[in-house]
Amino acid sequence: xxxxxxxxxxxxxxxxxxxxxxxxxxxxxxxxxxxxxxxxxxxxxxxxxxxxxxxxxxxxxxxxxxxxxxxxxxxxxxxxxxxxxxxxxxxxxxxxxxxxxxxxxxxxxxxxxxxxxxxxxxxxxxxxxxxxxxxxxxxxxxxxxxxxxxxxxxxxxxxxxxxxxxxxxxxxxxxxxxxxxxxxxxxxxxxxxxxxxxxxxxxxxxxxxxxxxxxxxxxxxxxxxxxxxxxxxxxxxxxxxxxxxxxxxxxxxxxxxxxxxxxxxxxxxxxxxxxxxxxxxxxxxxxxxxxxxxxxxxxxxxxxxxxxxxxxxxxxxxxxxxxxxxxxxxxxxxxxxxxxxxxxxxxxxxxxxxxxxxxxxxxxxxxxxxxxxxxxxxxxxxxxxxxxxxxxxxxxxxxxxxxxxxxxxxxxxxxxxxxxxxxxxxxxxxxxxxxxxxxxxxxxxxxxxxxxxxxxxxxxxxxxxxxxxx
Numbered sequence: 001x002x003x004x005x006x007x008x009x010x011x012x013x014x015x016x017x018x019x020x021x022x023x024x025x026x027x028x029x030x031x032x033x034x035x036x037x038x039x040x041x042x043x044x045x046x047x048x049x050x051x052x053x054x055x056x057x058x059x060x061x062x063x064x065x066x067x068x069x070x071x072x073x074x075x076x077x078x079x080x081x082x083x084x085x086x087x088x089x090x091x092x093x094x095x096x097x098x099x100x101x102x103x104x105x106x107x108x109x110x111x112x113x114x115x116x117x118x119x120x121x122x123x124x125x126x127x128x129x130x131x132x133x134x135x136x137x138x139x140x141x142x143x144x145x146x147x148x149x150x151x152x153x154x155x156x157x158x159x160x161x162x163x164x165x166x167x168x169x170x171x172x173x174x175x176x177x178x179x180x181x182x183x184x185x186x187x188x189x190x191x192x193x194x195x196x197x198x199x200x201x202x203x204x205x206x207x208x209x210x211x212x213x214x215x216x217x218x219x220x221x222x223x224x225x226x227x228x229x230x231x232x233x234x235x236x237x238x239x240x241x242x243x244x245x246x247x248x249x250x251x252x253x254x255x256x257x258x259x260x261x262x263x264x265x266x267x268x269x270x271x272x273x274x275x276x277x278x279x280x281x282x283x284x285x286x287x288x289x290x291x292x293x294x295x296x297x298x299x300x301x302x303x304x305x306x307x308x309x310x311x312x313x314x315x316x317x318x319x320x321x322x323x324x325x326x327x328x329x330x331x332x333x334x335x336x337x338x339x340x341x342x343x344x345x346x347x348x349x350x351x352x353x354x355x356x357x358x359x360x361x362x363x364x365x366x367x368x369x370x371x372x373x374x375x376x377x378x379x380x381x382x383x384x385x386x387x388x389x390x391x392x393x394x395x396x397x398x399x400x401x402x403x404x405x406x407x408x409x410x411x412x413x414x415x416x417x418x419x420x421x422x423x424x425x426x427x428x429x430x431x432x433x434x435x436x437x438x439x440x441x442x443x444x445x446x447x448x449x450x451x452x453x454x455x456x457x458x459x460x461x462x463x464x465x466x467x468x469x470x
Contacts, residue, residue: 001142001301002342004360007353008298009035009339009346014266014353015290017208024208025347031294032343039299039339040306040332047299048150054292059167061289065273065282066174069181072276073097079177091188101180104187109226113180122419129422130358137361137424140369143300146307182272189275190261191224198222201274210264214254227257266353298342302335309334350405355421359401362424366393370431374439376457379450382439389435397427 012031017024039047063079070082073089074097086096095103101113111120122130138144151157189199195213205211213222214229231253270290273282310331315322322330350356367390374381374389400423404412413419418426 001305001360002338002345003363004141004143004357005298005301005305005338005342006345006350007356007360008294008301009342010349010356011266011290011294011353012298013346014210014264015270015287015294017210018205018267018270019287021207024210028343028346031298031346032339035295035298035302036336036339038295039302040335047296047303048147051296051300054296055167057292058289058296059171061285061292062171062178062269063174065276065278065286066178066181068278068282069185069272069276070177073181073184079174079181083177083180087184097180097184101184104184108187108191108224113183123417125417126413126419126422129418129425131422133362133365133422133424133428134358136369136428137363137365140364140367140372141361142304142308142364142368143297145368145372146300146304178269178272182268182275185272185275186263186268187224190222193222195220195222199275199277201271204274205267205271210267212262214260214262216254216258216260222261223258224261225258227259228255229259229262231255298339302338305338306331306335358421362397362401362421362427363394365424366397366427366431370428370435374432374435376453378436378439379453380439380444381435382442382445384442385435385437385439388438389431389433392434393427393431396430397424400427 009028009031012035013024013026013028016022016027016030020027020030022030038050066079067077070079071077073087073092074082074085075088076082076085083097086092086094087100088094092100098114102115105112111118115121117124147160148157151160190202195215202211206213212229215221217223270286273286310327314330315327319326345356350359370393371386371390375386400412401420404410404420404423416423
């Protein structure tokens with residue numbers, strides 16, 4: 001949960017940085033305060049209702065600009081169809097959108113957009129593991145699991161999951177179209193453009209230090225190509241390399257190669273309607289959607305963290321005699337500490353938001369998912385087996401991510417071919433194996449546990465357990 005909420009804090013900071021005109025670190029701090037206030041004051045019921053509203057805003061804010069840009073580029077209002085349609089812009093010459101993207105990539109020295117398993121892109125084995133980790137990790141996310149305690153009965157829980165999957169499907173199948181539209185628009189708007197004539201959105205994002213241009217060949221034009229602009233992670237340029245508003249952008253040595261444009265990949269969804277020159281109300285709607293997505297998720301995560309510490313750890317184990325009022329106080333303290341830690345991670349910037357969130361999915365896949373599945377479908381799974389599986393899975397995944405990302409970047413991936421975003425799938429397999437074998441080495445669960453499993457499988461029916469011999 002801490003890993004996931006750190007990514008959300010970074011996203012909130014980017015939105016506030018752009019639309020309040022503040023430094024991204026201050027944007028993260030503003031987001032911390034807002035999330036803490038309504039997560040701790042509203043409680044489970046308050047967060048449940050606000051998340052309903054936030055999800056409506058999120059869906060609308062994501063789909064409207066996607067549809068508008070699809071129509072602008074291809075004449076088709078449905079992004080999924082526009083993704084495979086011919087472009088109608090003057091400079092596209094009737095080419096299909098994906099053909100145009102491939103040509104743009106070839107011109108820039110990048111692998112083709114539609115190419116698979118080539119240098120510069122993920123390998124097939126890595127993509128499979130990333131896909132599995134994201135898919136099963138969704139089912140193991142703590143703030144998703146806890147939502148099933150906010151519905152009235154089993155039928156409501158199932159309908160809730162059904163509708164959630166419908167809207168998630170709409171959202172996630174639209175995401176690739178947004179990425180493609182954004183790339184086409186950005187490259188066509190900036191590559192070869194005289195810096196003096198760049199659109200206003202570029203200068204606005206430049207002042208937030210999330211976009212930067214350095215004139216390496218002194219021709220006054222933006223050259224976008226393969227390769228990095230700076231060596232290392234961007235920080236602050238010397239005084240002689242200033243942004244549009246006279247503030248230093250990055251202090252870092254320039255990388256070799258022709259690329260002169262730095263674009264923080266986390267801004268692309270927010271900047272997309274600006275790049276496409278859509279109306280201001282659409283730009284504001286996208287900002288609201290970004291905030292809704294980050295704040296609703298962050299609030300749910302903080303609720304999970306605070307209840308785990310105050311209720312599960314303190315009330316159930318360490319301080320069973322404490323009152324309900326004390327439990328609420330400890331929950332708010334835990335939420336406060338969690339939001340500060342997450343904010344620090346957001347400021348330090350563990351990586352772009354999508355990558356950090358993928359880490360959280362991997363940790364969920366390697367810990368909770370096998371325990372949930374085996375707890376429902378295997379009456380022979382024991383407490384010892386489940387605990388051992390979760391510990392082995394999450395420690396393996398966390399250790400791999402820390403070593404591969406921060407201790408010795410890329411070293412483990414060179415050996416296994418699996419990135420940090422996909423290693424959760426391996427942790428999940430280890431979890432299943434450990435849980436299965438240790439459960440067979442320990443006494444079978446008590447009869448009341450077996451009855452509970454039957455009630456989960458067949459609610460309202462006879463819960464007399466079947467023999468375990470099979």
